[in-house]
Each structure stands twice: as C-alpha cells, then as structure tokens.
Amino acid sequence: MTEIALQTVNLVRRVQGVISHTLVDGIDLSVQKGEFLAITGPSGSGKSSLLYLLGLLDAPTEGEVIICGQATSKLSETERAAVRLTKCGFVFQFHFLLPEFTALENVLLPMRAHGRMSTREMNERAMGLLTSLGLGEQTGKRPNQLSGGQRQRVALARALANRPEIIVADEPTGNLDTASTEQVFGILRDIADSGQTVVVVTHDAALAARADRRIHIVDGKIHETTFGGDRKGEIAVAPTAECQS
Ligand SMILES: Nc1ncnc2c1ncn2[C@@H]1O[C@H](COP(=O)(O)OP(=O)(O)OP(=O)(O)O)[C@@H](O)[C@H]1O
Ligand SMILES: [Mg+2]
DSSP: OOOEEEEEEEEEEEEOSSSOEEEEEEEEEEEETTOEEEEEOOTTSSHHHHHHHHTTSSOOSEEEEEETTEEOTTOOHHHHHHHHHHHEEEEOSSOOOOTTSOHHHHHHHHHHHHTOSOHHHHHHHHHHHHHHTTOTTOTTOOGGGSOHHHHHHHHHHHHHTTOOSEEEEESTTTTOOHHHHHHHHHHHHHHHHTTOEEEEEOSOHHHHTTSSEEEEEETTEEEEEEEOOOOTTOOOOOOOOOOOO
C-alpha cells in the first residue's frame, strides 16, 4: 500500500496590496512517501511560493497542507515551527549556511534546536552525514573555505539532520557547475530511494526528467503533470521507511 507523505487540498496563497495577487491558485496534490517530485514552470509562476507552503515556511490563505496525515492549517506559529523542524528539510539555491560556523557546526544546528539527542549522538550523526556526502575531510572548514558544490552538500546534510519526512529544495543546483549538479541531484535521488520524500523546484528539464513525476506550474496552477522518471536503466527500489509520528 502506498503511503501519502504530503498532501495539499485547494491550496491558495494570495497577497493583498494595492491589487491582490494570487501566487498559488488552488493546488491539489498528493505526494507519496519515497516519491521524487519535480516542480517546473516559468519564472514568476509560483513555484517557490508553492514550495514554501509545502515546507510550512509560509501559511496558506486558503486550503490545507497535510504532512504525514497531520493537517497544519490550524496550527499556531509555534506548533508549525515544531512540525517544520522535524518533518521538513530545506535546501535553497543559495546555501544559507552560517558563515562563522564550520560545516560540522552548521549541520549540528537543527539537531540542537530540536534538543532530543546527546552531544555525542549529534556529533556522530553530523559526522556520519557529512562523511556519507563525501565531506569527511571538510567538517572543520567554514563555508567560505568550501567550493559551491561542497557548500550545497553541507546544506543537504543540514536538511537531513533531523531525519525529516520531506526534503524541499528550491533550485538547489541553480548555482552549481555540471559535476556538482550531477552529484547533488544524485544525492536527492538516493534520499528519495531510501524512503524520504523529495520535492525539487528546477529550471533544468533534463534533471526534472529524472524525477518520478513532474508538475508544471503556470500562473499558480498545475498546468500539466507527467509521470515516470528517466532512470537510465536503474532498478527502482521500493521505499521501506514509514512516516514517524
Ligand atoms: N510577498 C509577495 N508579494 C507580492 N508578490 C509576490 C510576493 N512573493 C512573490 N510574489 C510574486 O508572485 C509571483 C510568484 O513568485 P514565485 O517566487 O513563487 O515564482 P517562481 O515560480 O518561484 O519564479 P522563479 O522561477 O523566478 O524563482 C511572482 O509574480 C512574484 O513577483
Ligand atoms: Mg522561485
């Protein structure tokens, strides 16, 4: 049986100014656990606005975001922040690592904020994540001592720190060279194959083609949905992890 990790019901985000502007206009979406979903669309079509709603960084004007069965629209800002900290991991086009902290310290931050692990456990997890992303030698470096691809992998490690159900990424390879793009996208693919849910906004059609599903957004609405990832002969692995409550 498939498990739904993320669902939206008639999701609307409107901003009121001199004229009201609808950024997200009635999106209904169900994303399965372990699915790799790509969001594409022209500039200004509402991709980032939708992603911020999916990751609880922003609250909808109407509609609902349901994360692992939990409706979130009526949560207080504190409750929303708690769900966000544990269920959602973010990666942005610009890494947003704290410049005065080392790679290791940046990855420790979300675990410290959550406060559920001992110092030793947090250090072990951060080291394990960074090592698995090929950064075992870079853990003591600050962001300005790392390459763009390395920084983005630290940002990925930070996003994964609290074992979120859902990883949302807004053009995570937008600033990277081809080799680093390939590496970061490969990591996102592996994350989905290990049972976490990945939602990525990208302008890169070749990368989007490798997702399990693509939704194309125009004027805040789903204009087209296409299924099936270009796995280049890979054998799909059934996700095994379950939503944690
Ligand atoms: N806070 C805001 N107030 C008013 N308009 C906004 C606000 N945030 C975004 N917009 C507008 O909403 C529309 C959608 O913006 P959004 O950032 O979601 O687009 P996008 O698809 O991510 O574009 P890009 O590909 O350039 O990143 C744009 O027209 C943008 O100018
Ligand atoms: Mg955007």
